[in-house]
Structure formats: C-alpha cells, structure tokens
Amino acid sequence: MRRPSPSPPAARGPALAAAAAVVVLLPSIFPAIFTPLGRAFPSLFSEWNVPKPMHESLLNEALRRTISNKQKRELWSPLPYQGWKPCLKSSSVHGVPLEPTGYIQVFLDGGLNQQRMGICDAVAVAKILNATLVIPHLEVNPVWKDTSSFEEIFDVDHFINTLKAEVSIVKVLPKEFSWSTREYYGTGIRATRIKTAPVHASASWYLENVSPILQSYGIAAIAPFSHRLAFDDLPVDIQHLRCKVNFQALVFLPHIISLGETLVKRLRSPVQGQSGELIQEVGEDTNQAGKYAVLHLRFDKDMAAHSACDFGGGRAERLALAKYRQVIWQGRVLNSQLTDEELRNLGRCPLTPEEIGLLLAALGFDSRTRIYLASHKVYGGEARISSLRKLFPLMEDKRSLASEEELTNVEGKASVLAALDYYISMHSDIFISASPGNMHNALMAHRTFENMKTIRPNMALLGRIFVNKSMEWLEFQEAVQAGHKGRYGQIRLRKPKQSIYTYPAPDCMCQG
The missing domain is CATH 3.40.50 (Rossmann fold)
Known part of the structure; x- marks a missing residue:
C-alpha cells in the first residue's frame, strides 16, 4: 500500500503556497517569455508532446506513391448487388394495443x-x-x-x-x-x-x-x-x-439535414486553388470525379486512455493517459497489463491518424482524394493529424467546409455534430473508421442495409504490420491489400449473440 506523502512543516506551508502561486502566474504575467518556451519545451507546460512519426520510413515512401488508374477504378466503383434487400414488413396481427398497460x-x-x-x-x-x-x-x-x-x-x-x-x-x-x-x-x-x-x-x-x-x-x-x-x-x-x-x-431534424446536404454538395464540387485553377478535377476514367470518402477518426482522449496503447507522444502523454485511465476507468482497463507490442499483435490498438493515413494510401487513395474527417476532437489537435494531412491535402471537416454562421445551430453540441457527421457519412461513396466503436458499427450496419461501400480495417493484421519497423512500402502495400480483400462492405450474416445494429442481415433484410 502506498503511504500518503508527508505534509510540509507548518512553517514552510505559506512559503510553498506562495511559490506555487508565482509559478502558476508567471506565464500570464510574462507571456512574451513563456509562450515561446512553451512551444520549445511543451512537456513543461502541457501533458502532450508533438510526436515524431512512428513509421517515418513508410510515411516518406507513401508521400511518393503512385497509384494506377485500374486500382482507382476498382476502389471507387460502387458495390455490386449482393442478393439482399431491405425487408421491414411487419405483421398486422400485432398492432397497437387498444388499452396499453402503462x-x-x-x-x-x-x-x-x-x-x-x-x-x-x-x-x-x-x-x-x-x-x-x-x-x-x-x-x-x-x-x-x-x-x-x-x-x-x-x-x-x-x-x-x-x-x-x-x-x-x-x-x-x-x-x-x-x-x-x-x-x-x-x-x-x-x-x-x-x-x-x-x-x-x-x-x-x-x-x-x-x-x-x-x-x-x-x-x-x-x-x-x-x-x-x-x-x-x-x-x-x-x-x-x-x-x-x-x-x-430515426430521422434528423430538417436543419441538420439541410446543413448536411450543403456540405455534401461542397465535397462533391471541384476544388479550386488560390489563383482559381482546378486542383481536384480527377480524370473520368478513374471514377473518382465528384466523389468523396469519409474517415471517422476516433482518436479522442477517452478512447486513447481506454486502449492502454502507446501512441508516440512520449513520457508526458503516457503519464497523462495513465492518470486519466485511473480516474475515469478506475482500473477496469484490463489491457493495461499487456505491453504495447502485445496489444498491437492482438489488434487492440486503435489506429493513429498517421497509421490510418498509411492504410488509406496503401489501399489506393491518392493525394487528390477528397476526404471528409468525421471526428469530434482529436487528442493532440492539429499536430497529431499533420502526417495524415500531408498524405491527403484535400481533407476537410465541418469547420473547413462550413461558415461560422452555418454552424451556429450545431456548435458546442456534440451529439448534434455527431448527427451531422452521420448524415455526411451516409451520403459518401466510401466510409472507413479508424477503429471499431458505436459510430463504426451503426454506419456499417446502415450502409450494409443500403448496399454501400464501407471499408473495415483489419486491426489484427495492421497491428502486426506496424510492429515491424523494417517493412518497406511495396511489401506493406501488398500485405494491406491482400489483408483487406472482402472487407469493402460485403454482406456478413449476423451470428448468435452478435448485434443486429452491426449486422442487419438476415433480420432486417431479405434475399431476392
């Protein structure tokens, strides 16, 4: 049992308190001095250090990647009909009771x-x-x-x-x-x-x-x-x-749908550079023109702490996540007993923004791909997603697509913003989530119901691949593509005990 830290002598208490107060106030009193210091030495003033790329060699090679038109056509082509259709007929025998019980x-x-x-x-x-x-x-x-x-x-x-x-x-x-x-x-x-x-x-x-x-x-x-x-x-x-x-x-309110439709239209419009030239007029032969993919980047602090994995933020980040894990989850994160390598080999580590970017690049998404980032708040902010943005410079989110005025009715409301993301995700050509979770499951089910393309990351495979630091790009690309065949939205029938909200067939669908 850990003993409580001894209290300082009474005579030293006021002095220590005064010193602590000065330390806390110094940055606000001398911002010109402490702001640059905070940037230079973030571990002194923040729980989070800007991480270096965890897979720098792969990232550098991915930035130089070339993708064939054939691969692009296959990636962006819609799913063929799979022999299943929505089926929600109800029996008229069990109607509304004349006298409800309460x-x-x-x-x-x-x-x-x-x-x-x-x-x-x-x-x-x-x-x-x-x-x-x-x-x-x-x-x-x-x-x-x-x-x-x-x-x-x-x-x-x-x-x-x-x-x-x-x-x-x-x-x-x-x-x-x-x-x-x-x-x-x-x-x-x-x-x-x-x-x-x-x-x-x-x-x-x-x-x-x-x-x-x-x-x-x-x-x-x-x-x-x-x-x-x-x-x-x-x-x-x-x-x-x-x-x-x-x-x-369950249909969203009209103002959420209206804003969603506006953002979808903007995502499907060609992108213009500062001088007015089109920089995203992809060739018609690739089937990519006017299309977009949604990436659900589930990388908030709560998720990062619950996973007990190392995300490359250094000692300050590990300590902060361990503290958060203990306070919020109170020792209920059993995976914390495993090493990071063991967790990755088991596929239990959510993909970082860098890793999901490498996955997308290996699957055939290129630097001209229009990606909508569906995410509430990324742990580490913009610095954390910098590698992802280098790979996909045309990446957008709610705040880059919409004006402040347009966001007035949804700003500060996490569930309403999530509803907006859901709507935009349901109207995308491709949906992919960085890690399993409720939004991943809900959208995978809904898009299966509508026969829409949804990429399921092979977490166990990716965990093992990313542990291998010596793998070169071509080998990585081949392993990723081979490991994701049949993971683009193909119908999977629900098994006993599995959720109907993840696997809608056969309960919500009929053959024919």
Missing part, C-alpha cells in the same frame, strides 16, 4: 450512436410489454458534456408517425405522472424504477419483472438501459421493429 420511460447514456441503439431497444421493449413509450431521455454525456435532447436531434413527429401502427408513443407524460422525472429517480430508491435489467435481457425477463410494476403503478422507468435487450430468441416482428426504428423512424 407508460415506459428509459434513460439513455453514452454518445449519439449508443443512444440510437437504446432508442430502438426501447421501442421494442414497449411493444413486448404492450406499453406506451415516452420519448426517451438522453443523459448528459460525461465525456462530451452534451445536454442535447431527443427533440434537438431527431424529428419527433416523424418518429411517432412512422411507428404509430405498431407502438403507442407520447412526447410527455400525462399530468398524473408528471412526478416521474429523472431528478425524482436520482434522489432515492423508487418503486417504479428498474435498476436490475441485465445486459441483453430476454423478452420473458421484461414480462416477468416489468409488467407487474406497470400493473401496480401504471408506469415504469428503466435505468440504466444500454444494451438491455437480447439479440436472439425474439419474435421476428420485434426484430423487424428494431430495424424499422433504426433505418426509417
């Missing part, structure tokens, strides 16, 4: 895409219980500090009208239940709150444990509610209903 409330945590899955499950649970669903409450995300509500992201009227033939949904509770609020359930144990719903609970669990509360009180609030409904052994109608919610009922 009201169901759910409180959803996580980011936008985790909440999206929770919304689908909430509708399904309401159907199982013959209950009326109250529009789900979205919790404040502890990482993004976002307070966006369901009504600030999704079109509520469309949501209710799309599902009205199957599930009763209301915007607010009637007056006799107005006491049933998030604040009410946060102040003590309440008979109407269910806290014990197991992960991936069965339909029978809800009938046995929630129905009696509905019958007794007319209302039941379920929290937590992330991943609280099983993916297997459910009626076909319930599975189809989850798909219908995900792919038809």
Whole structure:
C-alpha cells in the first residue's frame, strides 16, 4: 500500500503556497517569455508532446506513391448487388394495443450512436410489454458534456408517425405522472424504477419483472438501459421493429439535414486553388470525379486512455493517459497489463491518424482524394493529424467546409455534430473508421442495409504490420491489400449473440 506523502512543516506551508502561486502566474504575467518556451519545451507546460512519426520510413515512401488508374477504378466503383434487400414488413396481427398497460420511460447514456441503439431497444421493449413509450431521455454525456435532447436531434413527429401502427408513443407524460422525472429517480430508491435489467435481457425477463410494476403503478422507468435487450430468441416482428426504428423512424431534424446536404454538395464540387485553377478535377476514367470518402477518426482522449496503447507522444502523454485511465476507468482497463507490442499483435490498438493515413494510401487513395474527417476532437489537435494531412491535402471537416454562421445551430453540441457527421457519412461513396466503436458499427450496419461501400480495417493484421519497423512500402502495400480483400462492405450474416445494429442481415433484410 502506498503511504500518503508527508505534509510540509507548518512553517514552510505559506512559503510553498506562495511559490506555487508565482509559478502558476508567471506565464500570464510574462507571456512574451513563456509562450515561446512553451512551444520549445511543451512537456513543461502541457501533458502532450508533438510526436515524431512512428513509421517515418513508410510515411516518406507513401508521400511518393503512385497509384494506377485500374486500382482507382476498382476502389471507387460502387458495390455490386449482393442478393439482399431491405425487408421491414411487419405483421398486422400485432398492432397497437387498444388499452396499453402503462407508460415506459428509459434513460439513455453514452454518445449519439449508443443512444440510437437504446432508442430502438426501447421501442421494442414497449411493444413486448404492450406499453406506451415516452420519448426517451438522453443523459448528459460525461465525456462530451452534451445536454442535447431527443427533440434537438431527431424529428419527433416523424418518429411517432412512422411507428404509430405498431407502438403507442407520447412526447410527455400525462399530468398524473408528471412526478416521474429523472431528478425524482436520482434522489432515492423508487418503486417504479428498474435498476436490475441485465445486459441483453430476454423478452420473458421484461414480462416477468416489468409488467407487474406497470400493473401496480401504471408506469415504469428503466435505468440504466444500454444494451438491455437480447439479440436472439425474439419474435421476428420485434426484430423487424428494431430495424424499422433504426433505418426509417430515426430521422434528423430538417436543419441538420439541410446543413448536411450543403456540405455534401461542397465535397462533391471541384476544388479550386488560390489563383482559381482546378486542383481536384480527377480524370473520368478513374471514377473518382465528384466523389468523396469519409474517415471517422476516433482518436479522442477517452478512447486513447481506454486502449492502454502507446501512441508516440512520449513520457508526458503516457503519464497523462495513465492518470486519466485511473480516474475515469478506475482500473477496469484490463489491457493495461499487456505491453504495447502485445496489444498491437492482438489488434487492440486503435489506429493513429498517421497509421490510418498509411492504410488509406496503401489501399489506393491518392493525394487528390477528397476526404471528409468525421471526428469530434482529436487528442493532440492539429499536430497529431499533420502526417495524415500531408498524405491527403484535400481533407476537410465541418469547420473547413462550413461558415461560422452555418454552424451556429450545431456548435458546442456534440451529439448534434455527431448527427451531422452521420448524415455526411451516409451520403459518401466510401466510409472507413479508424477503429471499431458505436459510430463504426451503426454506419456499417446502415450502409450494409443500403448496399454501400464501407471499408473495415483489419486491426489484427495492421497491428502486426506496424510492429515491424523494417517493412518497406511495396511489401506493406501488398500485405494491406491482400489483408483487406472482402472487407469493402460485403454482406456478413449476423451470428448468435452478435448485434443486429452491426449486422442487419438476415433480420432486417431479405434475399431476392
């Protein structure tokens, strides 16, 4: 057990406090001196050092790469029809109950895409219980500090009208239940709150444990509610209903769609240089003209700390991430017991911006590729993505494409910004995510449903390749291309226990 650090003698306390105050104030008192020092010695003033490229030799060779027109045509050609199509027909036998058994409330945590899955499950649970669903409450995300509500992201009227033939949904509770609020359930144990719903609970669990509360009180609030409904052994109608919610009922608000359409149009327009010449008028023979790819760069501090990998930021970064990991995850990151090389060999390290850039270059994306960067906040800022930007100088994001005025209604709202990224991603020619996660899974499913090209990075292969520091570019390129055959959006049928929100076939799709 670590002993607590001894307190300084009382007589020295004021002196130490005064000295500490001076150190803290010095940069603000003498900015002309300390700002250059901060740039020269960032480890003194920041947790993060600008890292050198972790794969400098590959990066230098990638910057000189040449890509054949044949490879470009193959990369940008759309997916052929795979024999599966959307299939969301519901049985008319199980319509809306004439007398719902009561009201169901759910409180959803996580980011936008985790909440999206929770919304689908909430509708399904309401159907199982013959209950009326109250529009789900979205919790404040502890990482993004976002307070966006369901009504600030999704079109509520469309949501209710799309599902009205199957599930009763209301915007607010009637007056006799107005006491049933998030604040009410946060102040003590309440008979109407269910806290014990197991992960991936069965339909029978809800009938046995929630129905009696509905019958007794007319209302039941379920929290937590992330991943609280099983993916297997459910009626076909319930599975189809989850798909219908995900792919038809959840539509973003008009102002989000309008801004998304504007940015998509700009991404598809030729790029002009400062003197007005076209610098991105790619030849028609490559099928790349007017097209763009979306890169979801999931590289925030929370993700970096949870992965327990080394990302090249030096000792200051390792210490900062270790501290964050201990405070936020409180020792629950089991991977922290493995070395960085072991983690990489197992494919458990998210790709850095540099590594995802090398992957894209090896797959055939060139310096004229229009890439939209879908990301909330990159850990390390612009310096961290400098290598990626060198490889793809035409890379854009929300703030480079839109004006400050256009972003007024979405700025500072992480979930609304994520919704904008989702919309732009769904309209891209190619989507690729730097690491698995909720947005990766949600978009992979949605694009599979629409038969759109989505590249799945082979994390285990890439981890092993990047550990090999002696690999040259041609060998790297061949290994990457061979390891990604069949990973461009080909249909993969859902296996038992796998998520319907990642693998929509066969539950949401039919052959024919």
